[in-house]
Amino acid sequence: MRGLMMDRPLLISTILDHAASVFHDREIVTRTVEGPIHRETYAGVANRSKQLANALTDLGIGQGDRVATIAWNTNRHVELYYGVSGMGAVIHTINPRLHPAQMAFVINHAEARILCVDLTFAPLVAKLIDQLPKVERVIYLTDRANMPADALDNGLCYEDLLAAQSTDYRWPEFDENTASALCYTSGTTGDPKGVLYSHRATVLHAFGFSLPSAVPMAESDAMLPVVPQFHVLAWGIPYAAAMNGTKLVMPGPGLDGASLTQLMRDEEVTITAGVPTIWHGLLAHWRQTGETVPSLKRVIIGGSAAPRSMIEAFQDEFGITVLHAWGMTEMSPLGTVSLLKAGMESADADKRFGKLAKQGRPVYGVEMKIVDEHDRPLPHDGTAFGALKVRGPWIASGYYRLDHSDNHDTDGWFDTGDVATMDDDAYMQITDRKKDLIKSGGEWISSIDLENAAMGHPAIAQAAVIGIPDEKWDERPLLAVVKTADATVDADAVRTYLSEKVAKWWLPEQIVFVEALPIGATGKVLKTKLRAAYADGSLSGEGGA
Numbered sequence: 001m002r003g004l005m006m007d008r009p010l011l012i013s014t015i016l017d018h019a020a021s022v023f024h025d026r027e028i029v030t031r032t033v034e035g036p037i038h039r040e041t042y043a044g045v046a047n048r049s050k051q052l053a054n055a056l057t058d059l060g061i062g063q064g065d066r067v068a069t070i071a072w073n074t075n076r077h078v079e080l081y082y083g084v085s086g087m088g089a090v091i092h093t094i095n096p097r098l099h100p101a102q103m104a105f106v107i108n109h110a111e112a113r114i115l116c117v118d119l120t121f122a123p124l125v126a127k128l129i130d131q132l133p134k135v136e137r138v139i140y141l142t143d144r145a146n147m148p149a150d151a152l153d154n155g156l157c158y159e160d161l162l163a164a165q166s167t168d169y170r171w172p173e174f175d176e177n178t179a180s181a182l183c184y185t186s187g188t189t190g191d192p193k194g195v196l197y198s199h200r201a202t203v204l205h206a207f208g209f210s211l212p213s214a215v216p217m218a219e220s221d222a223m224l225p226v227v228p229q230f231h232v233l234a235w236g237i238p239y240a241a242a243m244n245g246t247k248l249v250m251p252g253p254g255l256d257g258a259s260l261t262q263l264m265r266d267e268e269v270t271i272t273a274g275v276p277t278i279w280h281g282l283l284a285h286w287r288q289t290g291e292t293v294p295s296l297k298r299v300i301i302g303g304s305a306a307p308r309s310m311i312e313a314f315q316d317e318f319g320i321t322v323l324h325a326w327g328m329t330e331m332s333p334l335g336t337v338s339l340l341k342a343g344m345e346s347a348d349a350d351k352r353f354g355k356l357a358k359q360g361r362p363v364y365g366v367e368m369k370i371v372d373e374h375d376r377p378l379p380h381d382g383t384a385f386g387a388l389k390v391r392g393p394w395i396a397s398g399y400y401r402l403d404h405s406d407n408h409d410t411d412g413w414f415d416t417g418d419v420a421t422m423d424d425d426a427y428m429q430i431t432d433r434k435k436d437l438i439k440s441g442g443e444w445i446s447s448i449d450l451e452n453a454a455m456g457h458p459a460i461a462q463a464a465v466i467g468i469p470d471e472k473w474d475e476r477p478l479l480a481v482v483k484t485a486d487a488t489v490d491a492d493a494v495r496t497y498l499s500e501k502v503a504k505w506w507l508p509e510q511i512v513f514v515e516a517l518p519i520g521a522t523g524k525v526l527k528t529k530l531r532a533a534y535a536d537g538s539l540s541g542e543g544g545a
């Protein structure tokens, strides 16, 4: 028997309509690329998204067409999210930190017809445009006064386009499984692969993301996503915020500690989200200047493992709770969040931080399992580790324009490429990415565990571990570290410190002090580069135990 409920489609436009009518005066505040602070309301964003939809219609854009962006977190970029998807077209966000050749690859692969760019990236696009035969128009995300002097012949001004249009536009209704957005994985292994999101997945993800047991976002909150809109749709925050009437504070290109701190203070930000690299910078800035953000209550850390020392620092030094989250582009991205289990608030610090440093429990909507090499389920005892597989309504079922995917099992599970444990409280912990695990003498060493242990040393700001070939053991760990400012520490001291934290055979074969670690387009350490540096002899350090 079928239920007698209305079959209303879950469309992204319904989120904006809701925000515009219920939370019409809640704000989106932007530090613009041009400099000044811009204030807009959800009602304003709704009107401008409709003007944009009218303008794109006039430019010949229709359902399913790809409109690409190379842009920071701003109100205009939010308008593009809603305007483009709302009209049934597909927004394709591009990471400007990709290598130009990779950028051209993804734009051509997506066959984007329009490219919207922030002024910062105008020179880049000028160089690239000859390699982009499908791009008909470039829209500069600025006003007439700030248009680049050398704008391309096919260039248009965003504010002029909007000003010429009426706010009279009715969002079309269509199947909720229609494509809404396209993001490419960062391509640290092979060519980037396209993940094609749908309206249904995006709306359900926004529900799941903002649940009280996931990333609670209320109308009274002010959220500053440091995670870029070009990285997995800023983790879906622009949708979750509008759904809940949460004020959005967009940092534009100002991502250094001082700019972020000032904007957070001025706008009384209560939640923020980003990758660990950003928080290293912010914590260092706070310690150096004595500045803090009194309104800030929660920091969402994901994208790479949040070291326990960072979680402790936020809590103990600044009274801010870290929500450690895990996910991936293919998962819209949210999979798990580490919140303290009920009753654990009074547990001792070691137990609490031990739990919080794990990647957390699945949010409703994501099913997870860990399996051995024969796809047999492993026990949830916090020790057994294996391939982490997931399924759910906001997880990709395949890749855009790729017939085959090795990661998608025939029985409907997606192999994340991560190796993990699960404990009896359902907390998942990433041991490593499959390709980063180190096999030493037939046993596995987790590079993440070793990095986290090293980062507990007060003189170590950042750490990365790779496996290096070893005749006797197959592979041994090499630890590359960046010291904190003015710290003095040598390899022996690091090794002595680590020997109290990890098994003796885990102790790094080599410890190398470096000025900086190679960071990729999404703010993660590029272990491929470290391995290459080791192979060509440019990364070597003090010898073993």
Ligand code: ADP
Pocket: 185, 186, 187, 188, 301, 302, 303, 304, 305, 306, 324, 325, 326, 327, 328, 329, 330, 359, 416, 417, 418, 430, 432, 433, 522, 524
């Ligand atoms: P890419 O795979 O292109 O680097 P993603 O941004 O989708 O792009 O990265 C997803 C991967 O990042 C996950 O599979 C996992 O390995 C890693 N990751 C994300 N969040 C965490 C976390 N909290 N702890 C450890 N690893 C994480």
